[in-house]
């Protein structure tokens with residue numbers, strides 16, 4: 001049976017309220033917490049410190065209460081009504097830490113990727129151009145191994161501090177194979193990235209222009225003024241080249257070929273600018289997006305005989 005909006009959570013809310021370093025918003029409209037602005041409601045817990053997160057997870061674990069973790073909400077669909085609490089990290093970060101170039105950067109998971117990108121632009125940090133224009137929290141970017149045509153963030157991660165669902169911290173020194181295309185291969189279910197150490201490849205003046213040029217290109221080719229969640233589908237890779245007769249097929253191009261650019265379900269439209277984006281033009285919800293994903297997948301399969309995997313995360317709750 002599906003649990004009503006947070007009844008399990010409400011049973012322990014008084015104990016949760018005793019934990020310092022948390023802000024609790026009951027029955028909150030969550031629309032503004034995702035870049036796609038889908039209709040969504042839930043109990044939101046904003047976490048300010050690692051200690052508060054640990055206390056919270058210990059309590060939730062004791063009560064067998066599941067939870068959902070939200071970064072910037074730039075690559076996940078939000079449920080219409082979350083029955084489990086939604087956890088958002090907002091750890092303190094003194095931006096003066098980024099006033100100079102460092103050999104390594106120890107950063108909270110909640111720091112924003114655009115802030116790191118500005119730092120890279122200012123100082124010409126080689127390697128950090130890979131996440132140009134990616135709206136994300138650092139934790140979300142590492143979870144997704146976010147990247148662009150210029151590379152992936154996984155190549156810059158040296159160490160990750162992870163909180164287990166029982167509230168303990170473990171450290172993961174990143175090894176070969178820990179990341180692949182738009183995913184990490186080391187986090188277990190309900191583990192939360194709380195901190196990461198990033199490296200770079202030195203300082204190079206030309207990086208500043210590389211970042212500026214890449215931003216301009218994205219502006220031209222992607223619907224950045226609309227409410228979207230980035231790419232819906234992963235590009236298709238087939239090492240054996242047996243199915244599509246080629247190694248790579250970009251999902252956006254494939255959707256364009258099947259003629260679904262501009263196709264609309266209620267207020268949700270396949271972007272006329274970039275077919276792998278879906279634009280929420282009004283009051284779309286997860287059901288509209290799921291219908292659209294199924295429709296596009298089906299037609300892609302008829303046309304190309306392969307299944308395109310979704311990149312966007314769809315909550316189980």
Ligand SMILES: Cc1cc2nc3c(=O)[nH]c(=O)nc-3n(C[C@H](O)[C@H](O)[C@H](O)COP(=O)(O)OP(=O)(O)OC[C@H]3O[C@@H](n4cnc5c(N)ncnc54)[C@H](O)[C@@H]3O)c2cc1C
Nearest residue numbers: 071072073074075076136137139140141143146147193230
């Ligand atoms: C306009 C636009 C352009 C985009 N362009 C790109 C692009 O070029 N390249 C690209 O890779 N992506 C792109 N994206 C998608 C998105 O920016 C990335 O996937 C990003 O990494 C998502 O980070 P987030 O913080 O928003 O995570 P969310 O979307 O909030 O979460 C994504 C997943 O990560 C999990 N998660 C989040 N934080 C943590 C944490 N601290 N610990 C453990 N799990 C966590 C969530 O539970 C969820 O499963 C784009 C999105 C938009 C809207």
